[in-house]
Amino acid sequence: MKFRSTLVMIAAATMWGHAIYAQTRTEKDLLGEKQIPADAYYGVQTARALENFQVSGVTTKFYPDYVRAYAMVKMAAARANAEVGRMSKEKLMAIEKACMAVMAGEYHDQFLVDLYQGGAGTSANMNANEVLANIALELSGKKKGDYHSIEPHDDLNMGQSTNDVYPTTLHVAMLLHNDKVVQQAKELSAAFHKKGEQFKNLLKMGRTEGQDAVPMTLGQEFHGFGNQLDGAIDALIKSEAYLYEENMGATAIGTGITASPGYAEKVAVHLAKITGKPMVLSHDLIAATSSMQAFVMYSAALKNLAITLSKISSDLIFLATGPRAGIFEINLPALQPGSSIMPGKVNPVMPELMNEVCFKAIGNDVTVAFASQDGLLQLNAYEPVVAVAIFESQGLFFKTMPLFRKQCIEGITANEKTLKHYMERSVGTVTALNPILGYDKTTELAKEALQTDKGIIELVKEKHLLNDQQMKDFMDPAKMTAPTDIKK
Structure with missing residues (x-):
């Protein structure tokens, strides 16, 4: 016997001796019907993705700005569709309310698709379509799943394809993330420059290829670290220009099929207003849909940041070697015992941590390169792993740079006697x-x-x-x- 929208017992689940029950609703797609938890805002296509792509455990909701980016893109699309006469004012208002709620941080727990997924991001796009549609329904006083009023495909995906929504959403999310990465990098650079001022009168020997070179000040060395980082920050900011170009209105391959005339241009205008970024429509939507150049260029800037921070971290480790049998020109803050067998040993754990993050980011850039060059013809199906790689690098830098600054750079002190000794003996x-x-x-x-x-x-x-x-x-x-x- 088949039961629809009834109480379904969850097998083998009890709490304090009582059985747990959950209500469901029935949704269907081209593969047939499926039971969806009644309180879920996602729908049948998301449910299938949850079954198919249990890979990393890192889902869309792991990156809040990525979730917000979907809401921004869908709001821009709805406004454009209303302006070209395809969407009613009532539906637009309902969709706008849903998008604004998600942009404000609500309902993020419903964005559940694993970042690793087949289908070039279709599951992630449909997750957003279904969730926003059901939020809009509920806020309009209707039941979830009442798609006669607002439909995930016909309304939330109107004039769109995953092939324009997904890359555009990634662009927006990466731009939002980049603001935060750049801010942390600037604060780290400021910490190096502050040390540069603090150490500006301390003479030391410079070294090239590990050998004595010519005198400099410790302040010059630390200002040098800061200026290297400033260069990497500048590259990150300049690389945003590639992410400003978007392909909304390209639909499946860039020809604009299913989109109304003028829609693409209007989406770009609305997206710029909503995001606060100078988003522009690509001049060649076929090229923009098949190419991953924007991701390659931005990832290269992240790699440059990684190489810069790794070089600085390794320099700090070298300058702090000792305390008796190394260079020992500076002291790094002692954060924890460094050995389970050698008493008194303290390791340079924060520069080491920074290096580990940098190595991962460099490896992620290699992933971006392989995925970007391997797409076939009018679409690259490997955008999801590009998203994984870039989001991970951005997240690691965002979390690690403030730790590196607070628990290492700000606490560095100089060994003035050592510096003077090397100056006199060199x-x-x-x-x-x-x-x-x-x-x-x-x-x-x-x-x-x-x-x-x-x-x-x-x-x-x-x-x-x-x-x-x-x-x-x-x-x-x-x-x-x-x-x-x-x-x-």
Whole structure:
């Protein structure tokens, strides 16, 4: 016997000795009927996706801005459809209320499709269509599933295809996420620059290829870290330009089938207003639907951020090596014991954590590259894994950069005695004498200093190679940290 919309006992589930019951409603699609939990805002196509794509456990709702992006795109589409005469004012108002509720953070628990999914994002799009349709119905005083009034396909997906909705939604979500990544990166950069000011008068030896080079200040080194990060931030901001282009109105492959004339242009205008981003319609919707260039370019900027932060992290680890048998020019904050067997050992855990995140982001960029180049003809079916990769990198940076800043960078201190010792013992200061004595003579001095274990200044004085004024002008380590007016 078949029971429809009845109380269905959930087998083997009890609580305090009482059976748990749940109501369902019946929905159907081309594959047939399916029971949906009565209180669920999603529908039959979402339910099938929940059965088919139990992969990572990371679902749409894991990224709130991704959920909001769907609501923004659907609201823009509904407004455009109303303007071209396809949607009634009543339906538009109901859909707008639903979209605004989701944009405000409500109903996110209904966006349940795993980010890993076949079908080029169709399941994610239908999840949004069904949830927004049922929210609109309920807010209009109707029952969930009463699709005669507002229908997921005919109304929420009007003039659309997953092939334009999905990439556009990803663009919007990535832009919203990027604002947060950039903000954290700017705060981290500011922390490096603050240390640069704090250490601006501390002289040290610079190093190239791990060898003594020429004097600099510790402040210059930290300002250098900050400026490297500033360059990566600039690249992230500039890469947004690729995400501003969207293909709403392309529908299936870019020809605009099922969309009304003028719809695509109007969607772009509304989407720009809703998101606050300068969204524009791509000039070639067929190219925009089949190409993943925007994701490739933005992912490259994330990779650049990863490479920059990894290089800085590794430098910090090297500068803090010790405490007795390493460089030990700086101290990183001691956060936790570093060994289960070596007493007193403290590891550079935060730069190591930052490196791990950077390695993952670099690997995610490789995923984006493979997925982007492997799409066939008018559509790339691998957009979901691109979304997984980029969202993960953005999320990891957003969460890790403030930890790196607060628990590492802000607490770094300088070992001034160590810095002074290296300055006095290094032969790198001989470089300042090249314009005065010539390369051959200074090479001899460097060799002798290493053989005799004497300092360069000590040898110059012994050999009377410079007079007192020249010693003051050229052998003052502080003056070696900037260009010098050379007069022999």
